[in-house]
Amino acid sequence: MDIIEEKNNDIAVFKLNGSLDSNTSPAFEEKVVAAITDGVAKIIVDFAGLDYISSAGLRVLNLASVKLKPANGNLVLCALQDYVREVFEIAGFDQFLPIVSSMDEAVIKLS
Amino acid sequence: MTVGEIKVTLKNKLAELDKLHSRVEEFLKAQGSPQKVLFQLKLALEEVFVNIVNHGYDDDKEHDIQLTLSYEPPELTLIVEDDGVAFDPVHKENPDLSQPLSCRAPGGLGVFLVKWCCDLKYRRDHGKNILTIKKNITHDHDQTSTGDK
Numbered sequence: 001m002d003i004i005e006e007k008n009n010d011i012a013v014f015k016l017n018g019s020l021d022s023n024t025s026p027a028f029e030e031k032v033v034a035a036i037t038d039g040v041a042k043i044i045v046d047f048a049g050l051d052y053i054s055s056a057g058l059r060v061l062n063l064a065s066v067k068l069k070p071a072n073g074n075l076v077l078c079a080l081q082d083y084v085r086e087v088f089e090i091a092g093f094d095q096f097l098p099i100v101s102s103m104d105e106a107v108i109k110l111s
Numbered sequence: 112m113t114v115g116e117i118k119v120t121l122k123n124k125l126a127e128l129d130k131l132h133s134r135v136e137e138f139l140k141a142q143g144s145p146q147k148v149l150f151q152l153k154l155a156l157e158e159v160f161v162n163i164v165n166h167g168y169d170d171d172k173e174h175d176i177q178l179t180l181s182y183e184p185p186e187l188t189l190i191v192e193d194d195g196v197a198f199d200p201v202h203k204e205n206p207d208l209s210q211p212l213s214c215r216a217p218g219g220l221g222v223f224l225v226k227w228c229c230d231l232k233y234r235r236d237h238g239k240n241i242l243t244i245k246k247n248i249t250h251d252h253d254q255t256s257t258g259d260k
Contacts, residue, residue: 022125022157023126052153054154054157054161055158055218055220055221056161058220059217059218060217062212062217062218063217065213066214066215066217068213069213087154087224090227092208092209
């Protein structure tokens with residue numbers, strides 16, 4: 001698992017590569033929570049390089065969503081593989097979280 | 112006819128997760144499993160395994176978790192046996208998914224996801240949890256195979 005963190009103006013971008021599982025999710029959680037604690041209110045998570053996620057990964061995105069709420073922050077996910085996206089739909093995340101196909105769309109969503 | 116079977120023994124610690132994933136991947140790729148089936152079975156086994164590690168034992172001792180993976184076309188069968196506290200995931204209540212995400216308590220989706228992607232059967236036998244997970248490998252015809260044959 002490889003997490004690249006970038007800043008695009010006031011947006012924090014997290015690019016995930018590999019597997020977001022029970023072993024790798026704590027590192028992602030740490031980075032996301034640190035960003036929100038630092039005052040970031042707009043987050044994009046790029047799934048283009050991600051080929052696996054378990055409930056541990058969903059938990060971190062759920063937590064980010066909870067932590068962004070007081071600041072009226074926004075979380076957008078982009079570039080999910082079909083079978084990864086399906087898990088977000090089954091868990092009812094897509095009703096409350098924008099899931100778009102590309103990074104460009106994600107940036108537009110947050111501007 | 113069973114065309115492939117492997118047994119994997121894991122200790123009750125999270126560090127064994129990588130071994131679980133790689134053995135499952137190896138086995139399913141050898142059977143020509145579609146990418147999506149591979150993903151869902153890795154997911155199911157991780158959720159079951161992590162639940163056993165996190166909630167299965169009251170002591171600090173090392174325990175064995177036994178996995179049997181077999182393929183009898185078109186069905187894959189995974190059996191997970193552990194000697195932890197009795198836990199029947201089949202009858203676990205589903206989480207409330209109608210709540211906005213920002214108001215939900217994070218977590219608690221593991222068993223729900225396993226039940227969504229696989230057929231489960233549970234029994235308690237001689238102090239062991241025996242969970243049978245079944246998945247039809249030809250459910251989806253539009254999938255790209257991971258097999259290299």
